[in-house]
Amino acid sequence: MRQWMHDAMRGAPDSHATLILLARQGLAVTKQEFEDLRSALTEQWSAIGMRPVLVNDFSDAAQVIRELRFIDAPHYRAPQERAEAVWTYHALDFARLQEEYVAELAQNAQTLSDAFSVDSMNLTLWLANSEGKLARWAAQDRRYLDPNGLRMVETGFDSPWIAGQSLGSDTLLHKDLPEGDIRRWSSVLAVPIPVTHPEFPTVTSAVVTIGLPDRAETYAGSRFLWADAVSKIGDAWTSRISDGVFPR
Template identity: 50%
Template sequence: MSAPDLNAETMAQFRDAGVEQHSTILLGAGASITSGLPSWDEFATSLLIDSGAVDKRSAELLLARQDPIIAVEAARAADEATWKQRLRDALYKSVGTLASLSPSPLHLAAVGHYLERKDRRSLVTLNFDVLLETVLEDETKTVPIAVTNTDKRKGEHSVHHLHGIITPDETHDVVLTLNDFTTLLEKQDAWQVNYLRTAVTKGSLVIAGTSYRDPDLRQWLHAALKSKPKDHKAFVLLAREGFGVSKKDFGELEQALSSQWRAVGLHPVLMQDHTDAAQIIRELNHVNKKDYISPQERCRLIWESHVRNFEVLQQEYVGELSKNVEELKKCFKVETLDATIWISNGDGGLVRWASHDRIYRTLQALRVVETGHDSPWIAGQALAKDTEIIRDLSHHPTRRWKSVVAFPIPVAHPTLPLVSSAVLTIGLPKEKELYEGDSVNWAEVVGDIADEWTFRLYEGVYSGEGA
């Protein structure tokens, strides 16, 4: 399952849930891990090792056998004087600077949702980074305010950081170790709990990208939800990607996961990938419209249009892909490559619809592959991650291509958000290392070609005879 498979039943949960009155989006680590920042365990491991408290093996043993917020106390105790600097080093050492980070689909979706109706939308995060602020500044050309305490600073746009901020240059109000959490929880009137209480009173709360293991968040929400009106829901978006389990195992856990979250007063929405949560957030401003149809239904409109016009579109798409190949050979500086269009069938599968060098005669000849962040197919991964990727292919004596570039193709709707409904893949004759360093010469060309396919798919369904 990827964003194209979010069905009417899933999206109906957000209707009449307080979203229209007000919605607060709360992002956890899942948003920033996708951008390249370390997971909580990776961050804690770096702190323990870099402080000299323990070696790598001992750090792994500590984190495997006890709560990480206790384990990192050892890192802090090793040298309190340099603690803030070591926090910055551990968070950013693998990426260098903020400029080298790309906001994730969750960051982009949350800011997009906020900007559509900023008078009735709020942004909150458990993360230390300022990627939400980066997106806001890019979109609005104004400098947003990062709120970390009870100060009364106001700006046109604000992001509330419940656990403080760490940038490559500054550290403010960080909540990380057991002592930090304990001290904060002793405050009966902490600004964080008051903020969350206000959020659920005004409308809905949507939590995404967090495992909910922070003790303060649990206590704050327990207190805040007591004052929540019955028709205001607090959602937690649970992606299989965040649990690191297989589809089979996740299926076996679904009932227990739903039960445990409902027991603590939250409404669970289960999905496969972090980007599914991003698509849900993009949909929130539309779910109460009378003419609303789910991402899955929109993708099925595209698929059914292709099925109805199979023979015509086979010829047309092969011709267009052949033109694309000539452009792509120049920018990749190769004599041969493969270009293929894959289309979601809105039923959990991604269909290899057309390649530049062949025409399929029947629907039955089309290959269907699974989608997801852990799909064995690169096209399936690109659709699930909703971002361009480049991967090496495993060696096989009959395989012509050594690596693949995959670009998701978002398709618009006349009144509803974009949904990535197709993928363009480019098979290349050498390993990815040869092309990664030269991306400045091909990324824009591939992006322009993907944009052309975006428009072509839209036109085929929503204008002319395809409407």
């Protein structure tokens, strides 16, 4: 493939850089292995006149493409900077937002309990920290006191956490939890929350997870009953977070 691209690029103007997006997901390697390969991959593609851009997930590559038309705009802020702004906003107003978010998640749980026809469920809001981790930021049944003590988990296609996989893929996921473990919930529905910006493309910076008492297949046939409620709650979280961090 590299030889084919080298031949195709022969004679291209030097002033036009050609990017090649290399996703860790496509190579099926761990984050550490990908980091170890970084220099070699950069040298290989640079040798044929291409500018490699290394990303973790396929969704990151799609984000890069969306960002290209904005990178020369005045005051441009990269996706990582926008995600960091989301994190900082929440950390600086932690106590007030905890109270607000816990109450909202509890209200969401009441709405979704009817939609899923279950007596109990567990809703959690996760926030990305812009450094490849996801924090369990708020839950319907508890209040956290210190942002520095929040549980942090890995993100990406190979994350052991469904929330981390959902953020990495930018996709709604409904997966079963491992059998054999003593736990209250049997499956988790993860809803990625895109954060909008008045000038630049949206960036998924949060996930709402819904712990459910039965396996995922139990709810597949009734998706038409709960999908709209889940979508509306996801949209409401997008507006809530976006309007706070990037007011219009």
